[in-house]
Amino acid sequence: MWFAVNIYGNMYKMVSVDITGRHIISPTGDAPKGWKYCPDCVKNWPERSHHCPLCDVCVLKRDHHCFFAGYCVGYHNHRYYVAMVFYISVAAIYGNIFNFEFVRDVKGELGIWGILSFLLPHVGFLFGGDDFYVTGITMLTFIGFYCSSCFFGYLEFR
Ligand SMILES: [Zn+2]
Ligand SMILES: [Zn+2]
Structure with missing residues (x-):
């Protein structure tokens, strides 16, 4: 909240x-x-x-x-913009930690295949035998990681 x-x-x-x-x-x-x-x-x-x-x-x-x-x-709203991006970044880390724990619970031990199917969720679905539920969770978590890295990129490189 x-x-x-x-x-x-x-x-x-x-x-x-x-x-x-x-x-x-x-x-x-x-x-x-x-x-x-x-x-x-x-x-x-x-x-x-x-x-x-x-x-x-x-x-x-x-x-x-x-x-x-x-x-x-x-000039008049840059302060609010930077604060907004900062809070989005911190909230993204917070959400990603919980998401990642959940993915690890669902996928089991993360070996090479687990990491590969996390980075490319559709490969896990097509070749790895991940069911629709696991693929959906993995994809959402990966999108979360990707979005937060974009926000951090903004904070870092501006
Ligand atoms: Zn003008
Ligand atoms: Zn405009």
């Missing part, structure tokens, strides 16, 4: 703040040094602002458009 509250709370804050620079009084006329003109917004914006074609607005210090939240990540 604690993880869920933190993940969804940060996600809610992320999509509910104003990411644009509407409060900024931008200079009219030719863009001054450090500012740039956006032809879509018909307005001058500060440095490092970028126009998002999906949100159709210029976002201050735009990082990327988050497809999970359906909202841009920028």
Whole structure:
């Protein structure tokens, strides 16, 4: 529950703040040094602002458009985004530990074949005699491992 509250709370804050620079009084006329003109917004914006074609607005210090939240990540909500990804990563480890123990219980002792059929669940189903139930559990657990490694990759390499 604690993880869920933190993940969804940060996600809610992320999509509910104003990411644009509407409060900024931008200079009219030719863009001054450090500012740039956006032809879509018909307005001058500060440095490092970028126009998002999906949100159709210029976002201050735009990082990327988050497809999970359906909202841009920028100057005003980057803090919530990083906190959300952090809590997702920790929750993923927590879930994966329990999942992995369950897979070991179901599959028995993990030898070479057990590890191979964990990394390639469909091979275990086609050639190893794993039944549908075991294959489904193994596949879900593998997807969990894969997703958490993606979230960790984000935290590590940003
Ligand atoms: Zn724009
Ligand atoms: Zn966007």
